[in-house]
Amino acid sequence: MTVPHDRTRTVFVSYAAQDAPTASWVMRRLKAGGYDAEADVVPLRPGRDFCSCLDLAQPRAETLIILVSKNLVNSWAFGRNDWIAGVVGRPERVIPVRLDDTDSLYHLGPYETIDFHELSEERRSQILLAAVSGKQAFGDRSSFVDLLAKRQRRHASPASLKPWNVPLGPKQFFTGRNDLLAALYREAAAGPTVLTHQLIGMGGVGKTRLAAEFAHRHRNDYDLVWWVRASAPSSMNEDLARLGKLLGAWTPADHWRDAGTKVREWLESSQQRFLLVFDDVADPSLVMSALPTRGTGHILITTRQSGKWPHGAREMPVDVLSMEAAVEFLLARTASNDVEAARRVATAVGRLALALEQAAAYVLASGTNFRDYSKFLSSRLRRNRWTREPNRLGEGRSRLLRKRSALDEAQLLLTAVCELSIDAVVESDPYSRELLDCLAFVDSTPLSLNLAEKLEPLLRFSKGSLRTLARYSLVEFSADESLVIHPLVQRVISERMNGERRSNVINHLLTWVSSQMPMNSESWEVREHCARLVPHALAVLDHVQDFGKPRLELATLFHRIGRYTYARGDTRSALGLLQRSVALRLQEEQAEAHGIPELLNDLSIVLADEGDLAQAVQLSAEIVQSRLGRGPGVELEADDIRLISNLATMLADSGRPTDADRIFNVLVDQLSDMRDVDWDSLASTLHNWATVAEELGRAEEAVATHRRVLEIRRRLGAGSDQNVVVSLLGLASALGGLGELDEAREFASQAFETAERVLGEYHACTLVALDLLSGIAFQGRSLTDAFMYGERAFARRRDVLGEENPATVDALHNLAIIAWQAKERRHAEAMVEQVIQAREKTLGPQHPKTIEAVRDLARVRGPASWLSELRRTHRILQDVTDAPEDEQSRLTRLRLFHEPTAVVE
Numbered sequence: 001m002t003v004p005h006d007r008t009r010t011v012f013v014s015y016a017a018q019d020a021p022t023a024s025w026v027m028r029r030l031k032a033g034g035y036d037a038e039a040d041v042v043p044l045r046p047g048r049d050f051c052s053c054l055d056l057a058q059p060r061a062e063t064l065i066i067l068v069s070k071n072l073v074n075s076w077a078f079g080r081n082d083w084i085a086g087v088v089g090r091p092e093r094v095i096p097v098r099l100d101d102t103d104s105l106y107h108l109g110p111y112e113t114i115d116f117h118e119l120s121e122e123r124r125s126q127i128l129l130a131a132v133s134g135k136q137a138f139g140d141r142s143s144f145v146d147l148l149a150k151r152q153r154r155h156a157s158p159a160s161l162k163p164w165n166v167p168l169g170p171k172q173f174f175t176g177r178n179d180l181l182a183a184l185y186r187e188a189a190a191g192p193t194v195l196t197h198q199l200i201g202m203g204g205v206g207k208t209r210l211a212a213e214f215a216h217r218h219r220n221d222y223d224l225v226w227w228v229r230a231s232a233p234s235s236m237n238e239d240l241a242r243l244g245k246l247l248g249a250w251t252p253a254d255h256w257r258d259a260g261t262k263v264r265e266w267l268e269s270s271q272q273r274f275l276l277v278f279d280d281v282a283d284p285s286l287v288m289s290a291l292p293t294r295g296t297g298h299i300l301i302t303t304r305q306s307g308k309w310p311h312g313a314r315e316m317p318v319d320v321l322s323m324e325a326a327v328e329f330l331l332a333r334t335a336s337n338d339v340e341a342a343r344r345v346a347t348a349v350g351r352l353a354l355a356l357e358q359a360a361a362y363v364l365a366s367g368t369n370f371r372d373y374s375k376f377l378s379s380r381l382r383r384n385r386w387t388r389e390p391n392r393l394g395e396g397r398s399r400l401l402r403k404r405s406a407l408d409e410a411q412l413l414l415t416a417v418c419e420l421s422i423d424a425v426v427e428s429d430p431y432s433r434e435l436l437d438c439l440a441f442v443d444s445t446p447l448s449l450n451l452a453e454k455l456e457p458l459l460r461f462s463k464g465s466l467r468t469l470a471r472y473s474l475v476e477f478s479a480d481e482s483l484v485i486h487p488l489v490q491r492v493i494s495e496r497m498n499g500e501r502r503s504n505v506i507n508h509l510l511t512w513v514s515s516q517m518p519m520n521s522e523s524w525e526v527r528e529h530c531a532r533l534v535p536h537a538l539a540v541l542d543h544v545q546d547f548g549k550p551r552l553e554l555a556t557l558f559h560r561i562g563r564y565t566y567a568r569g570d571t572r573s574a575l576g577l578l579q580r581s582v583a584l585r586l587q588e589e590q591a592e593a594h595g596i597p598e599l600l601n602d603l604s605i606v607l608a609d610e611g612d613l614a615q616a617v618q619l620s621a622e623i624v625q626s627r628l629g630r631g632p633g634v635e636l637e638a639d640d641i642r643l644i645s646n647l648a649t650m651l652a653d654s655g656r657p658t659d660a661d662r663i664f665n666v667l668v669d670q671l672s673d674m675r676d677v678d679w680d681s682l683a684s685t686l687h688n689w690a691t692v693a694e695e696l697g698r699a700e701e702a703v704a705t706h707r708r709v710l711e712i713r714r715r716l717g718a719g720s721d722q723n724v725v726v727s728l729l730g731l732a733s734a735l736g737g738l739g740e741l742d743e744a745r746e747f748a749s750q751a752f753e754t755a756e757r758v759l760g761e762y763h764a765c766t767l768v769a770l771d772l773l774s775g776i777a778f779q780g781r782s783l784t785d786a787f788m789y790g791e792r793a794f795a796r797r798r799d800v801l802g803e804e805n806p807a808t809v810d811a812l813h814n815l816a817i818i819a820w821q822a823k824e825r826r827h828a829e830a831m832v833e834q835v836i837q838a839r840e841k842t843l844g845p846q847h848p849k850t851i852e853a854v855r856d857l858a859r860v861r862g863p864a865s866w867l868s869e870l871r872r873t874h875r876i877l878q879d880v881t882d883a884p885e886d887e888q889s890r891l892t893r894l895r896l897f898h899e900p901t902a903v904v905e
Contacts (some may be wrong), residue, residue, distance in 0.1 A: 010036045012061035016071040022099055022116075023067060026128065033129045063132055064092050069099040073107045081169045083108055084477040085470035088449070088463050095131050106219075106479075163224045163246050165239070166277070167446050168209065169217040173360075174335045176325025177210055180316065184214055185221075187314065188298040196291065196299040200306060201318035203488050206353030207302040209276045210318060214300065222298070223272035229445045230278040230287050230301075232538065233570035236260070238531040240290060257569025260290030261800070265762050268294040268799075276300070280444075294800055320351040330370070333360035336538040341370035348377050350410055354486060355417045362421050363496035373420075380416040401428055411488075421472045431458055432465040437505045439475070439485050440493035441543050443535040446482030451533060455512050456621065460883075482532075500885055506543055511539045514557050517564075530564060537561050538573060541580075555584035559599055566602070571609050578603040601643055608650050619646055639668065641678070643686050652688065657695045664689035683712040683723070687730060701739045706731035725755045725765045732772055741780045741880035748772045762800050767793050783822040790815045792862075806849075811836045813853060819861050830855045 011030050015023040030037040038061065066072075087094045096113040098104050104113045114131055188195050199207045215225050226243050229235040241259040244250025248264035250259050267274050274297035278287050281303045291299060299313075307316065321329070326346035327339060336342060351544050363373055426433045435456045452466075453459045459466065468485070469475045475485045488490035497505065516533050518526050541558065562577030582603060585596050607615050644667050652660035667685055690705035710727045728751035733746035734842070752769035759765055774789035794811035799810050816831035832853055839850040 009034070010038060010061040011063045011065060013067070014036050014064045015067035018068050018071040019069050019099060025121075025494070026065065026097070029125050029128055030132065032182060033132070037131065051234070062092055064094045064581075065132075066094065066096050067099055068102055068104060068108065068113065071103050073102055081470065081476045084481055085467050088466065088477070088481055092136075097128070102816070112705070114656075124767075127678070161220075161556060162219075165226045165243070165245060166215045166217065166219075166314075167213055167227055167480075167482065167484065168212040168476070169479060171209060171213060173329055174190070174209070174213050175329045175332065176321040177206070177213065180210060180318065181217065184300070184316070185218060188313060189221075194297050194299065195297055196301065196313040196314050198306075198315045199300060199302045199318050200315055202410060204352045204354040204410060204486075205318050205320055207318050209353060211300045211302055215275060215277060218275070221273070222275040224267075224274040225277075226275070227277045227279060228287075228290075229280070229535065231280040231282060231443075231445075232535065232567045232573060233257075233286055233726050234538070234568045234573060235443075235445060235531075235535045236278075236290070237569045238534075242531075255569065256567060260287075261571075261750055261762065264290055264292045264759065264800075265760055267292045267297060270295060273297060278302070284549055288802070289800070293802075299730070317627070318747055321346075321353060321356065323347075323351065326351040326356055329356055330360050333357075334363050336363075336370060338370055341374065344374050345370050348374055348381075348413070349417055350408060350413045352414065354488060355414055358417050358421050358793065360471050361471065362424060365471040366424055375580045376420055377416055377645065382419055384412060384416055384419075389534070397744050397778075414488050414494050415495075418474075418489050419496070420458065420492065421474055422496070425468055425472050425474060429465050429468045432468055435459070436466055436469070436493055436499065437501070438509060439483070440490045440497075441506065441509055441540055442486045443444075443539040444485060444490065445535050446480070446484050446532075446867065447479040447536060448532045449481045449483070450485055451536070455509075455515060479645060509540045510544065510554070513540055514553065517557065517560055519560065534561060534564060534568075538565070541577070551584045551587055555599075557579045558584065559602070562606075563602060566606055566609075575603075575606045575610055578606060601646065605646060608653065641681055641685075645681070645688065648692075649688050652692050652695070657692045661689070661692050661696060664692060679712055679716060683716075686712075688735065690730060694734050694737060700735060702734040703731065703738060703740075706734050722755075722759060722765060725751050725759065725769075728754070729765065729768060729772060732776070736772075736776050736779060741776055745773065745776050747779075750775060762796055767796060770796075771811070771814070778818055778821070783818060785817045787815065787822065790818055804838050804841065806839075806843070809835055810849075812838075813856070816858065816860070820856075825860060829857065830859045832860055 005107075013023055013026055013030075027037040093113075096104065096108055096111055098113045098115050098117055099445075100117055106112070114127055119127070184197055187197070199211060201207050212227075215227070217578070219225055226239070228239045237256045237259050240263050241250055241256055244259050244263045244266070247263065247266050249262045267276075267566065272295075274292075274295070276292075276297065277300045279292075279302050281287055281301050282305075287301070301313070320326075322623055323343065323346060327342045330342040330345060331337065331339065336432065345359055348355065349359055359373060359377075363370060368376075370431040425436070435458075438455055439646035447455075449459075456465075466475070474489055475483050476482050494502070513533070513536070516529075518530065537557075538561065541561065544554065558577045558581035562574045562581060565577065566574035578599065580598075581599055585599060604615075644663060648660045648667065651657075651663070664685060668682070668689060686705050687709045689718060690702045690709065693699075693705060694702035706727065710724070710731055713724045713727050728747050732744045732746075732751060735741075735747065748769060752766065752773060755763055755766040755769050770789050770793035774786045774793065776787060777783070777786035790811065794808065794815050797808040797811050798803065803809075812831055813835045816828045816835065818826035819831065836850065836853045836857060839847060843850055
């Protein structure tokens with residue numbers, strides 16, 4: 001009689017051929033423990049993925065043991081993406097057993113392992129049987145934070161753990177870029193300073209993959225390797241904040257937009273050799289403040305277009321692969337030896353890296369060959385060329401004979417290649433279509449597995465669809481099991497949908513985003529969740545049109561994400577989101593009941609931050625008037641105070657200090673008369689009022705008010721925070737206006753010492769303190785001290801912002817004036833000429849600051865040059881008079897001065 005196979009007592013052991021002795025020992029121990037052990041050498045040859053190896057064990061065993069060693073991970077066909085795709089979501093227990101000092105976290109991702117390295121046989125046996133029996137939880141997925149914490153407990157010093165964040169794994173069949181990789185490293189290693197490389201190329205040529213491969217190959221050459229998603233400020237700030245938190249340079253109490261500056265300062269002052277990758281940069285200005293200019297490191301920037309990059313960035317074009325490299329890749333990836341057929345496929349797909357990867361994956365996953373694939377692709381290309389050129393027959397021979405651009409041809413090829421893979425996936429796994437359609441509209445940055453399960457509930461029960469997509473290279477897995485999909489693949493998927501299907505998918509995604517976006521994102525755990533969600537939420541909202549979703553629900557979602565992105569330093573995205581929220585809410589009949597005042601207040605703050613003070617003032621005034629119009633005798637609430645203070649501050653910033661003074665006067669009286677005084681709000685309001693009083697010439701009143709603010713701040717116990725530094729600076733400035741220079745210098749020195757110690761040497765408050773010390777010394781005719789402080793302020797701004805930044809140029813201008821007063825005419829003349837050149841380049845020759853510098857140059861050169869410089873100034877002024885006025889600036893001035901908003905009494 002045949003005994004039925006007991007799958008629960010069977011253990012399947014896979015190993016590399018070189019590890020056969022250890023595998024035999026493991027099998028003997030398992031059999032001694034009462035288990036049926038089946039062993040199979042992992043046939044990791046080219047053309048056989050790891051998923052297939054694990055599929056062999058699925059019908060026979062409930063527990064899989066994988067012997068992990070350098071023999072396994074260094075084999076030609078093993079890759080982290082294949083490992084994660086093979087083990088994610090499997091019902092079988094997968095137990096990785098580490099045989100040597102292989103970095104399992106790097107090669108396997110977030111999986112805890114059994115560590116046989118440097119253990120006795122008896123201890124190995126105990127751990128092995130405990131893991132197989134389930135008495136100890138080995139082989140479970142963990143977070144990287146948990147695994148790093150465990151490693152830190154094992155190591156004598158946490159310094160032995162290098163900060164590492166590269167979402168894409170190494171590509172086991174990476175070919176054809178050795179020249180670029182060698183050039184990148186050779187140039188980076190040539191000098192001890194920071195070098196920036198700009199990888200430029202059209203979509204699909206492999207820029208991101210090249211940067212990831214460089215990071216993996218040279219990870220041991222750097223003390224720190226960090227990947228930054230740079231397509232939007234919010235995601236960039238999130239990634240830099242994570243690095244800053246790890247380094248101790250940034251804390252959750254700091255502003256998110258300061259994360260890049262703090263990380264940069266830390267790297268510039270550190271001796272560590274770093275590698276930073278800024279991926280998918282669309283706007284160079286977004287990353288400028290985060291690029292180190294000193295220290296020892298290497299920066300890689302991937303982008304599709306050339307831009308104005310500072311600090312001597314070197315461009316490195318990334319083109320399609322050579323024919324030899326393309327053929328080599330196809331043959332190695334599929335274990336084929338049909339060179340001629342591989343050459344035809346390489347030619348057909350234009351030797352684009354993305355298309356080559358998908359073609360090889362299709363051949364491998366479907367079991368076809370290159371010759372058949374060439375036929376399939378040719379047929380699809382002919383069909384696409386016919387169907388995607390409307391009115392082809394009616395446009396004449398010139399239209400038919402017109403040659404496509406290289407970019408158009410590349411997009412056509414990629415579309416055909418992706419469509420073949422998509423059709424094959426949907427045919428083999430119909431459930432994968434829902435997931436694919438949803439992935440078309442999320443961001444191309446990693447989507448966590450947890451969020452993917454919320455997006456497609458079927459993934460909670462089976463990850464088979466993900467494995468199918470990964471086998472066809474439509475998605476891949478990052479180190480933490482997140483999904484990554486290429487933007488060009490997303491475009492192909494979205495273009496295949498009709499309007500109705502697109503509407504249904506977008507509505508489903510909006511429901512998913514609404515359910516996952518928390519109302520409050522203050523706790524660190526919630527921030528981590530939002531950091532993973534918001535890039536995808538923004539991508540979904542970019543596709544939103546009138547798809548029948550309730551306006552109020554959409555408006556609320558736009559508002560919540562707008563507030564989040566603003567808090568993370570992305571004012572541009574926040575402005576667009578809040579404006580769309582306002583437009584949707586105003587279409588509702590009960591807009592007031594649904595929080596329109598709070599929304600408009602948030603919008604006014606963002607507008608002010610973006611420089612549109614006129615519109616910010618108008619919005620803020622309307623909100624305050626509506627809040628105070630609730631009826632006579634209504635006591636001010638905390639929200640009312642915040643709104644009114646914002647309005648007064650915006651009025652002061654927009655050139656209306658008298659109106660601001662009247663509002664501050666009423667507001668301070670209201671705050672002082674409250675039963676439970678909000679001392680923090682009172683201090684902030686008094687500080688702003690003191691600056692307005694100083695601007696209106698009431699210097700003594702400003703000094704007295706600043707003293708009161710400083711007393712309140714110190715009484716609150718915040719003896720060294722940024723608010724105290726700001727209060728010290730305000731008091732010092734007001735005392736300088738009164739001519740009390742000794743006391744002003746004392747408070748300015750306190751502000752500088754505190755700011756430099758607590759906030760950092762490059763913080764804005766530190767630089768303002770240096771400016772103030774220089775000004776006080778200049779006022780007291782101590783020109784040596786004035787020049788010393790001014791030179792330090794200029795040098796720090798130059799290091800942080802670059803030589804052509806307006807703030808740096810202003811600092812140089814101040815320094816030139818000091819040098820002129822000190823009778824250093826030659827130095828002063830050289831500096832003013834440098835100021836003029838920089839301002840003509842950045843601001844234009846007609847800008848008032850440029851004209852001011854020209855006049856100063858005339859004064860520095862003396863009477864002999866007055867006539868020529870005055871003629872130059874006259875010509876510039878004449879150009880300004882004759883030039884057509886910019887419509888936007890004209891409207892802004894009208895709103896500010898000719899159509900003033902009524903001030904609340």
